[in-house]
Amino acid sequence: MIPNxxxxxxxxxxxxxxxxxxxxxxxxxxxxxxxxxxxxxxxAFHTIKGSGSMFGFDDVAAFTHHVETALDKVRGxxxxxxxxxxxxxxxxxxQIKTMLQASQGGEPASAxxxxxxxxxxxxxxxxxxxxxxxxxxxxxxxxxxxxxxxxCTFHIHFRPDRALLTYGTNIGLLLxxxxxxxxxxxxAHTEKIPVLAxxxxxxxxxxxxxxxxxxxxxxxxxxxxIFVDDGSEIVIKQTGVAVEEKPENQxxxxxxxxxxxxxxxxxxxxxxxxxDVRKASSMDATxxxxxxxxxxxxxxxxxxxxxxxxxxxxxxxxDIPLLLGPVEELERLVDELRDSVLGIRMMPIGATFxxxxxxxxxxxxxxxxxxxxxxxxxxTELDKTVLDQLGDPxxxxxxxxxxxxxxxxEVREHCGKPRRGTIRLTAKHIGSNVVVTIHDxxxxxxxxxxxxxxxxxxxxxxxxxxTEKEIYNLILLPGFSTAEQVTSVSGRGVGMxxxxxxxxxxxGAISITSEPGKGTAISLTLxxxxxxxEGLLVEIGRDQFxxxxxxxxxxxxxxRSERAKNNGRNxxxxxxxxxxxxxxxxxxxxxxxxxxxxxxxxxQHEDQRVGIVVDRVLGSHxxxxxxxxxxxxxxxxxxxxxxxxxxxxxxxxxxxxxxRFDKQQAEKMKQCDQEGFIAT
Amino acid sequence: MLxxxxxxxxxxxxxxxxxxxxxxxxxxxxxxxxxxxxGAISLEIDLSAVASCDATALQLLYSARNTAAGxxxxxxxxxxxQSVKEASVELGLSMDDxxxx
Numbered sequence: 001m002i003p004n005x006x007x008x009x010x011x012x013x014x015x016x017x018x019x020x021x022x023x024x025x026x027x028x029x030x031x032x033x034x035x036x037x038x039x040x041x042x043x044a045f046h047t048i049k050g051s052g053s054m055f056g057f058d059d060v061a062a063f064t065h066h067v068e069t070a071l072d073k074v075r076g077x078x079x080x081x082x083x084x085x086x087x088x089x090x091x092x093x094x095q096i097k098t099m100l101q102a103s104q105g106g107e108p109a110s111a112x113x114x115x116x117x118x119x120x121x122x123x124x125x126x127x128x129x130x131x132x133x134x135x136x137x138x139x140x141x142x143x144x145x146x147x148x149x150x151x152c153t154f155h156i157h158f159r160p161d162r163a164l165l166t167y168g169t170n171i172g173l174l175l176x177x178x179x180x181x182x183x184x185x186x187x188a189h190t191e192k193i194p195v196l197a198x199x200x201x202x203x204x205x206x207x208x209x210x211x212x213x214x215x216x217x218x219x220x221x222x223x224x225x226i227f228v229d230d231g232s233e234i235v236i237k238q239t240g241v242a243v244e245e246k247p248e249n250q251x252x253x254x255x256x257x258x259x260x261x262x263x264x265x266x267x268x269x270x271x272x273x274x275x276d277v278r279k280a281s282s283m284d285a286t287x288x289x290x291x292x293x294x295x296x297x298x299x300x301x302x303x304x305x306x307x308x309x310x311x312x313x314x315x316x317x318x319d320i321p322l323l324l325g326p327v328e329e330l331e332r333l334v335d336e337l338r339d340s341v342l343g344i345r346m347m348p349i350g351a352t353f354x355x356x357x358x359x360x361x362x363x364x365x366x367x368x369x370x371x372x373x374x375x376x377x378x379x380t381e382l383d384k385t386v387l388d389q390l391g392d393p394x395x396x397x398x399x400x401x402x403x404x405x406x407x408x409x410e411v412r413e414h415c416g417k418p419r420r421g422t423i424r425l426t427a428k429h430i431g432s433n434v435v436v437t438i439h440d441x442x443x444x445x446x447x448x449x450x451x452x453x454x455x456x457x458x459x460x461x462x463x464x465x466x467t468e469k470e471i472y473n474l475i476l477l478p479g480f481s482t483a484e485q486v487t488s489v490s491g492r493g494v495g496m497x498x499x500x501x502x503x504x505x506x507x508g509a510i511s512i513t514s515e516p517g518k519g520t521a522i523s524l525t526l527x528x529x530x531x532x533x534e535g536l537l538v539e540i541g542r543d544q545f546x547x548x549x550x551x552x553x554x555x556x557x558x559x560r561s562e563r564a565k566n567n568g569r570n571x572x573x574x575x576x577x578x579x580x581x582x583x584x585x586x587x588x589x590x591x592x593x594x595x596x597x598x599x600x601x602x603x604q605h606e607d608q609r610v611g612i613v614v615d616r617v618l619g620s621h622x623x624x625x626x627x628x629x630x631x632x633x634x635x636x637x638x639x640x641x642x643x644x645x646x647x648x649x650x651x652x653x654x655x656x657x658x659x660r661f662d663k664q665q666a667e668k669m670k671q672c673d674q675e676g677f678i679a680t
Numbered sequence: 681m682l683x684x685x686x687x688x689x690x691x692x693x694x695x696x697x698x699x700x701x702x703x704x705x706x707x708x709x710x711x712x713x714x715x716x717x718x719g720a721i722s723l724e725i726d727l728s729a730v731a732s733c734d735a736t737a738l739q740l741l742y743s744a745r746n747t748a749a750g751x752x753x754x755x756x757x758x759x760x761x762q763s764v765k766e767a768s769v770e771l772g773l774s775m776d777d778x779x780x781x
Binding site for chain 2: 187
């Protein structure tokens with residue numbers, strides 16, 4: 001099926017509903033189920049069924065009907081919520097997702113899997129499969145039976161979203177559904193309809209007040225509005241309750257009524273009836289924009305920032321006062337525009353976290369472990385590009401915690417720990433970075449085992465003196481794995497180095513801490529955005545470079561005399577601490593003009609401070625990051641380039657790569673020295 | 681396409697709509713009504729041949745009435761088809777204040 005706009009919208013919305021289903025099914029407490037969560041689950045399946053049917057996904061609607069029926073029984077108290085049912089809900093959710101993907105050219109959904117889920121749902125409800133044949137949405141809605149002979153009167157205020165008619169919604173049918181529920185008095189308000197010169201003819205200016213006396217409860221009324229509640233104002237208030245005295249089996253709508261007030265029933269109903277008013281606030285109104293459009297916008301803003309930089313340079317060179325004022329004003333506007341556009345791309349990390357609830361649920365069952373996932377800081381925002389690339393590394397780290405970190409329930413009990421292990425996934429802002437931490441309360445890292453494996457794999461020499469932190473970092477090297485058994489979850493010896501590469505490519509850093517028997521924490525420090533960063537512009541010889549400002553802690557001076565102090569070792573004392581430094585002149589074999597006074601830019605990378613020696617520090621620079629392209633992809637020390645105001649190109653340092661490269665060079669030099677020494 | 685016959689009389693114009701009056705024609709209907717109200721002495725609207733009608737069309741009739749009232753132009757709906765009647769009843773609208781009795 002080639003999706004048209006409406007179908008595309010349905011598919012996008014169905015995706016949202018499926019995500020909500022997964023979240024609700026994983027959140028609900030089986031022993032003490034929350035009524036609202038069950039209602040949310042029901043509504044989600046109900047919406048997918050109704051919309052699916054509307055857009056021609058009849059197979060999806062038919063399948064969804066079975067889950068909806070089971071959940072409706074849970075809502076009505078005739079079916080108990082069980083873990084088995086929740087597992088089936090999750091399986092049904094996956095089946096619907098596959099069915100929807102299949103309609104868009106994906107792998108076909110397994111009919112057997114669908115039938116098995118339906119059979120299991122029927123078995124839970126003690127009904128025969130054949131009795132659970134799907135019904136059309138309209139039929140399901142109008143076949144509602146009176147509940148306990150109790151009638152309530154509701155005042156319904158319905159002010160539709162202005163754009164509702166453009167979605168193809170027939171408000172008349174919706175009002176007919178209310179009429180079918182009982183005695184209904186509908187008043188349409190026309191006073192907001194503007195004159196012809198002002199009217200937007202496709203928008204809805206009508207609104208309604210409805211008095212409905214029905215044996216249905218508030219949830220049933222809300223279900224009528226289920227497809228129109230986004231952006232609409234819907235207020236449902238129970239205004240009275242009465243007991244209907246009517247002959248058996250007489251249709252509700254046509255029955256003559258004698259309604260008598262019943263304080264006892266009213267008290268009971270009032271207690272049960274939810275008091276909350278459902279009001280879709282216009283504040284929540286959102287629009288969907290494709291990420292390609294946003295990317296284009298960011299690119300344009302990037303170009304604007306670069307051009308403004310050129311303009312400012314020209315203004316300063318020409319020194320025309322009439323030009324300087326507007327250029328300064330433009331700078332303010334460009335900065336504001338940049339922040340706004342980058343702000344649009346910021347998304348809460350919560351959606352990424354939600355994926356892992358399911359991962360932990362499924363994998364802990366597969367491994368026979370009992371593990372909870374606790375998330376904190378779901379509201380923390382990161383650039384969409386960073387978030388998109390963060391998913392896979394996090395999956396791997398969580399899989400590792402599940403497989404290697406957390407012990408089986410029996411082993412945990414034996415060690416005096418709670419049977420259930422916990423993985424804590426947290427996110428928080430620290431300065432201009434976001435730190436995402438995966439912490440498990442498992443057995444921790446075994447330093448001796450890591451060291452032995454690293455020696456065996458010839459990753460370090462047997463006599464190497466390593467700190468605890470350096471040993472932990474060995475697990476990030478390519479091909480390293482201490483898993484005794486290769487499982488389907490992890491332990492293939494690939495992955496942690498890929499995680500490191502991925503985090504490096506995001507200009508992030510990984511830090512590992514661990515305590516034997518207590519657990520392991522892996523922290524990922526990530527930049528907020530990848531598009532435009534604040535950089536420190538430095539110069540070496542005649543070339544300019546950018547150091548990401550987020551890593552810069554301070555600048556100090558380095559005299560030629562100081563360089564000789566530490567017997568040629570690249571170390572400088574900064575506030576009582578010896579800080580190693582990298583001389584970029586040496587690294588780049590820049591021979592021209594040795595300077596008496598150089599600058600050291602002190603940066604913080606992971607847990608260490610490192611100095612980068614440059615000729616001159618020119619100042620801060622709004623850096624629009626451009627990629628290097630395929631040919632230069634393997635240049636480890638550079639993560640991108642930026643175009644300067646005068647049209648020159650400045651390379652942006654990849655600090656992790658730079659430090660790694662310097663260490664490798666030092667190792668090579670050491671090796672050459674030793675070989676030279678042996679040769680002589 | 682909007683199906684509209686316009687008859688001009690000494691007392692004003694009579695607009696006779698037929699076929700569908702639905703959201704896809706909402707802009708055309710708005711423009712037609714606005715155009716006919718420009719400098720009109722009075723306007724009569726005949727909806728007896730309308731095959732189907734939706735909320736957007738009914739809103740535009742109310743909008744035309746409001747516009748005419750603001751300009752002191754007499755405007756009335758002389759006849760409506762069964763489908764127009766059903767659509768207005770379904771939406772809880774009373775056409776009485778639009779109809780010329």
